[in-house]
Amino acid sequence: MISKKEVKHMAKLARLDLTEKETVKFQKELYSILDYVSKLNEIDAEIAGVSRTDYTFSDESVVRQDRARKKDKEYAAGLLKLAPKTEKGYLKVKSILK
Amino acid sequence: MTISQVHEGLEKKQFSALELCKSYLAKIKKEDKKIHAFLTVSEDLAISQAKKVDNLISRKRKIPALAGVPVAVKDNILVEGVLCTAGSKILGNYLAPYDATVIERLKKQGAVIMGKTNMDEFALGSSTENSAFGPTKNPHDLTRVPGGSSGGSAAAVAADLSVFALGSDTGGSIREPASFCGVAGLKPTYGAVSRYGLIAFASSFDQIGPIANTVEDCQLVFDAVKGKDPLDSTSLDLREKKGKINKLRIGLPREYFDKKTDDPRMEKVIQAAIKKYQEKGAKFIEVSLPHTEYTLATYYIIAPAELSANLARFDGIRYGFSAKDSAKKNLMEVYLENRGQGFGPEPKRRIMLGTFVLSSGHYEAYYLRAQKVRSLIRKDFEKAFKKVDAIFSPISPFLPFKIGEKIKNPLAMYLVDIYTNSANLVGLPALSLPVGKVGNLPVGLQIIGKHFEENKILEIAKWNNLRT
Numbered sequence: 001m002i003s004k005k006e007v008k009h010m011a012k013l014a015r016l017d018l019t020e021k022e023t024v025k026f027q028k029e030l031y032s033i034l035d036y037v038s039k040l041n042e043i044d045a046e047i048a049g050v051s052r053t054d055y056t057f058s059d060e061s062v063v064r065q066d067r068a069r070k071k072d073k074e075y076a077a078g079l080l081k082l083a084p085k086t087e088k089g090y091l092k093v094k095s096i097l098k
Numbered sequence: 099m100t101i102s103q104v105h106e107g108l109e110k111k112q113f114s115a116l117e118l119c120k121s122y123l124a125k126i127k128k129e130d131k132k133i134h135a136f137l138t139v140s141e142d143l144a145i146s147q148a149k150k151v152d153n154l155i156s157r158k159r160k161i162p163a164l165a166g167v168p169v170a171v172k173d174n175i176l177v178e179g180v181l182c183t184a185g186s187k188i189l190g191n192y193l194a195p196y197d198a199t200v201i202e203r204l205k206k207q208g209a210v211i212m213g214k215t216n217m218d219e220f221a222l223g224s225s226t227e228n229s230a231f232g233p234t235k236n237p238h239d240l241t242r243v244p245g246g247s248s249g250g251s252a253a254a255v256a257a258d259l260s261v262f263a264l265g266s267d268t269g270g271s272i273r274e275p276a277s278f279c280g281v282a283g284l285k286p287t288y289g290a291v292s293r294y295g296l297i298a299f300a301s302s303f304d305q306i307g308p309i310a311n312t313v314e315d316c317q318l319v320f321d322a323v324k325g326k327d328p329l330d331s332t333s334l335d336l337r338e339k340k341g342k343i344n345k346l347r348i349g350l351p352r353e354y355f356d357k358k359t360d361d362p363r364m365e366k367v368i369q370a371a372i373k374k375y376q377e378k379g380a381k382f383i384e385v386s387l388p389h390t391e392y393t394l395a396t397y398y399i400i401a402p403a404e405l406s407a408n409l410a411r412f413d414g415i416r417y418g419f420s421a422k423d424s425a426k427k428n429l430m431e432v433y434l435e436n437r438g439q440g441f442g443p444e445p446k447r448r449i450m451l452g453t454f455v456l457s458s459g460h461y462e463a464y465y466l467r468a469q470k471v472r473s474l475i476r477k478d479f480e481k482a483f484k485k486v487d488a489i490f491s492p493i494s495p496f497l498p499f500k501i502g503e504k505i506k507n508p509l510a511m512y513l514v515d516i517y518t519n520s521a522n523l524v525g526l527p528a529l530s531l532p533v534g535k536v537g538n539l540p541v542g543l544q545i546i547g548k549h550f551e552e553n554k555i556l557e558i559a560k561w562n563n564l565r566t
Contacts, residue, residue, distance in 0.1 A: 007450070014406060014453040015413070015430075016446055017438025026450055032509055033451060037395040040467050043474075052469035053476055055302050055332070056288050056525025056549075062331035078195055082417035093415055094429040 002030050099261050101315045104167045108155060115155070115166030119148035119210050122168045126212065126259050134234045135244075135254040137173050138181045139213040144168070147210045154208070163318050165208030170260035172251045173214040174221055174297040175306065177201050184297045185217040185229040185247075188412050188419040188440030198295020199330065200264060200306050200323040207322050212260050215250030219442045220409065221271055221299045223247050224494075224514040227505045228444040235501070236278060238538050242498040245275030251309050252279040262310040262319055266296055268303045269397055270493070270518025273530035276309050277493035277542025280532045282559070283309040284316045287550045288525030289334045291320075292327030300404035303522040313531065313559040320552060336550050343557055346380040349486035353390035354517055359495040367534035367541040368492055371562065375490075378561055385482040385489065389474045390520070396475065397519040398512060399455050399468035405445075406452025414440060447508060476524045483548050488558055491517050493530050493542040517544060527552040531559045 007027045011018045018026065076089075085092040107113050123141055130136050151166040171177055174184040176194035178201075183189045197205065204211070218228035226234040226249025234249045236242040237257040244253040248265030252275035255263050265272040267285035276283025284307045291306045298304060308319035327333045350372070355365070376382060414420040414436030421435035441449070455464035482489065494514050504511045521528035526549060530542040543562075547555035 002454070006454075010450050010453045010457065012434075013457065014449045015410075015433040015437050016441070016449060017431075017434035018446070022443075022446070026447060029447060029508055030450060030454065033398065033512075034454070034464075036509060037399050037464065037468075039395045040392055040399075040471055043389075043392065043471065044467075046474065047467065047470040050470045050473050052466065053472040054469065056476065056523075064328065064331070075195070079416075082193065082195070084414060084417075084420035085423075091416060094427065094432055096429055 001034055002027060099258070100312050101163065101167050101261060101310070101318050104261055105161070105163060105165070108151070108161065108166050111155075115148040115151035115210065116145065118166060119144050119168060122212055122260065129257060130259060132235065132240060133237055133253050133257050133259070134232060135215055135250040135257065135259055136170070136213045137183060137185070137216050137231055137250070140177065140180050140211055143177070143180065144210050144212050147205070147208065151208045151210070162207040164204060164322055167209050168212045168261045169204060169209045170212050170215045170251055170254040170263040171201065172248050172263070172265045173217055174266060175200060175264055176295040176297075177211055177214065180214060182214065182297070183231070184221070185219040185231065186440070186442065186445065187230045188414065188437070190230070190419060192417055196295065199292035199327045201295065203323050215248070215254055215263060217250055218247035218444065220297065220405070220445050221247040221266055221268055222405070222444045222448055224270065224274055224511055225499070225504065226250060226275070227501065228442065230442050233501055236498050238280060238540060239498065241500055242539070243278065243501055245278030245498065247271040247275075248309065249275045252276050252281055252283065255279070255281045255309050255311060262308055262315055264306055265309050266299075266304055266306050267522065268299045269401060269522050270515040272307045272309060273493050273518050273528060273542070273544060274515065276530040277532070277540065278498040280535070280540030281309055281311055282313050282316050282529065282531055283307065284320055284529040284552065284556070285521060285527065286320060286324065286552055287527040289332050290324050290336060290527070290550065290552065292330040292333045294327055294329035298408040300401040301408060302404060303401060313529075313556055316529070317556045320556075336552070343487070343554065346558065347486045348375065348380050348382050349385035349482050349489040350382055351385050351387045351390065351482065351489060351491060353387050354491035356495065359516075360492060361495065361497055361536075363536040364492065364497055364541050367536060368543055371533035371543050372490060375561065380561075383486055385486060387475075387478040387482060387520070389471065389478050392471050393475055393520045393523060394512065394516055396468045396471045397515075397523060398451070399464050400472065400523075402448040402452035403456050403465050404452070406449045406456065409441075409445060409449055412440065413437060444508075472523050475520060479520070479524050479526065487547075488555055489546040491544045491546070493517060493544045497536055497539045497541070521546050525549065527555060529555055529559055531562060533562065
């Protein structure tokens with residue numbers, strides 16, 4: 001049901017570097033889990049015309065003003081301290097443009 | 099100790115908040131080596147909070163119900179300035195920059211935060227064995243699991259290393275460990291408690307709730323943390339009135355008492371509890387939840403789908419684990435390696451599963467279909483609740499199992515949650531009540547209520563008036 005190539009593709013989409021051993025293991029495990037959840041195919045006739053449930057309890061949409069909450073400099077500095085790499089108050093990442 | 103015992107002791111000056119806090123800290127130091135309920139002990143924070151409460155008392159101020167009461171917090175709930183790992187290496191060095199709303203509310207009451215408790219990595223699991231920092235042990239039998247994913251929280255309360263604890267429940271993660279450890283646990287209605295500051299697993303399922311020695315304690319904690327929060331737009335104020343229940347009607351879903359899977363020794367304890375309720379005047383009615391056999395499959399499509407999206411934010415760039423860098427690496431490689439090395443096996447497995455069911459070509463066959471079955475499951479409960487006030491069922495088909503027994507087979511581990519998943523799929527409140535033991539192993543009864551009727555199920559639980 002799921003090929004090794006597909007497992008590798010999923011891993012790339014999910015940004016997970018998998019070892020060869022992990023790839024083989026996940027192929028087997030995903031196969032058995034997907035096989036189990038395919039149980040839902042049994043009730044195809046019943047779900048025709050049924051609407052989906054995304055949230056279980058929502059009376060109305062909740063909206064708020066899109067306003068930034070002001071935080072002091074110290075707070076911002078604290079957040080930056082959590083980052084592995086920073087420079088001049090910015091996060092530092094690899095260049096994406098050649 | 100219970101919350102009201104602490105409250106009374108403080109008011110009558112039998113002990114000070116600081117004395118109580120220090121005695122719990124000493125107990126954690128001495129006894130947690132064998133249980134491993136805590137990942138972090140927040141000693142300085144606890145002592146400073148306890149001193150504040152003593153200060154209030156010395157000025158003859160009236161103190162709130164939770165003032166001076168030790169609490170243990172699951173390690174996926176943010177407490178400002180304290181490590182918050184979610185049981186994962188990828189957040190192994192993450193110092194929480196702010197308080198979750200529930201923490202803010204507990205702090206306002208003066209509850210004393212003892213530390214952060216062990217859990218399955220990102221709350222994925224039913225045994226706490228998936229923690230990147232080693233498993234927690236069941237205080238009733240150290241060779242067995244405490245349940246999960248809030249295993250550290252439940253074990254901390256059961257071993258009296260804390261008076262109460264906070265857990266989170268996405269598919270049974272408060273109820274199952276509460277049951278395995280012989281304590282009470284409440285998963286509130288979806289939206290009853292703010293999720294702001296909870297590290298998200300599945301956003302349409304997650305709820306924070308209390309784990310405590312008694313139902314009364316669960317109620318006190320729930321009352322302190324519940325209610326609308328502008329920072330979580332799915333949170334709501336409860337509309338239920340508190341009141342006496344007469345003519346209690348309880349449903350027993352015939353699909354939830356499965357002779358083939360349920361441990362017969364456990365069923366005996368559950369049946370005895372049911373009999374006790376009958377003697378007190380409750381009327382039991384058989385109900386049917388015809389789509390029960392599809393709940394687990396529905397859950398294991400939707401929850402991993404939501405998880406894979408929520409865990410996308412952990413990339414080791416803004417915070418968290420960062421793999422060894424080299425000048426040759428490009429951005430894609432940075433992502434792949436940070437995540438590949440930072441996440442443990444269970445998050446990886448479910449991220450893969452979630453990515454698969456959401457991916458083009460599989461979305462309709464899996465994800466969309468599951469969302470529709472979710473509607474059918476919801477309708478099952480709506481129909482059943484027309485006839486009854488609450489539903490009783492086992493928490494899990496199994497007694498607390500041995501450490502290592504199920505960890506090698508992910509699907510077998512998923513089956514542990516078969517009776518608890520549905521409350522999350524439908525957003526219903528449900529609690530776990532200790533009703534007896536098989537040998538030295540506790541057994542919990544599940545009480546499921548209608549949306550926003552947690553007060554009613556808590557009242558029903560109090561009828562039992564039984565502590566194990």
